[in-house]
Amino acid sequence: MNKRAAATAIAILLTVSAMVSCSGGNKQSISTSSQTSVVDYPAADETIRRKYEKVESASEGPLLKLSDVTAGAGETAEVTLSVSGTKGWSMCGIHVTYPKELKCVMRNEAERDVDFKLGSASAAAQASMSKTWVNNVPKELEDSGLKSLFFTEIFSEDGGEDGDIVTFSFTVPMDAKSGTVYPIGMYFLDTDMFQNAAKDISMEKYAFEHFQSGSITVK
Numbered sequence: 001m002n003k004r005a006a007a008t009a010i011a012i013l014l015t016v017s018a019m020v021s022c023s024g025g026n027k028q029s030i031s032t033s034s035q036t037s038v039v040d041y042p043a044a045d046e047t048i049r050r051k052y053e054k055v056e057s058a059s060e061g062p063l064l065k066l067s068d069v070t071a072g073a074g075e076t077a078e079v080t081l082s083v084s085g086t087k088g089w090s091m092c093g094i095h096v097t098y099p100k101e102l103k104c105v106m107r108n109e110a111e112r113d114v115d116f117k118l119g120s121a122s123a124a125a126q127a128s129m130s131k132t133w134v135n136n137v138p139k140e141l142e143d144s145g146l147k148s149l150f151f152t153e154i155f156s157e158d159g160g161e162d163g164d165i166v167t168f169s170f171t172v173p174m175d176a177k178s179g180t181v182y183p184i185g186m187y188f189l190d191t192d193m194f195q196n197a198a199k200d201i202s203m204e205k206y207a208f209e210h211f212q213s214g215s216i217t218v219k
Helices: 003-019 044-052 138-142 201-211
Strands: 064-066 066-069 074-084 091-099 106-108 116-119 127-132 145-156 162-170 182-185 194-197 216-217
Touching: 003 127, 044 064, 044 145, 064 182, 066 074, 116 127, 127 162, 138 145, 145 162, 145 182, 145 194, 194 201
Parallel strands: 066 216
Antiparallel strands: 064 074, 074 162, 091 145, 091 182, 091 194, 116 162, 127 145, 182 216
């Protein structure tokens, strides 16, 4: 990828991030500020229903799934987001949730940059980024004891493939009891996306309505 294409891809990702930084009307928002605050947004399930209620349902489409893994107390677990059933895709913007007891492994704590590894489905990605969500956190998450990170990436045309998209790492508490299950899930904002180059909204609707959560189980 040449420098101009890379710069364009990064600019688009920054625009995607900015989309969730601007509030207005009933839109949900994320701020890049490091100051923590809580907002009473509509429930994520209700947001999905509202966004796609007039969109025709597809009989099949992309299946987004977070993995189920095990780890010992004090160990770091790797959780992978994967996709199957696509015919290529061009961009995603997804919020992943995790319990406050877990520590998300970071590249740069001060900048909220999450450490991640891209998988085979993202081999042709032009640019990718991930940040933790620390301001305007939904009350739904706060009340459930959950934190969230945002992951987004972009491809040229439909360069995204089936397979592993990205892997995140979470450190289990030292005092975690054997058998404890930490849910890893998805929180939906109306600015989130899973698109192909044709911007098939039925495909995106299928992806979010059929999203499969994962977990970390303590050995």
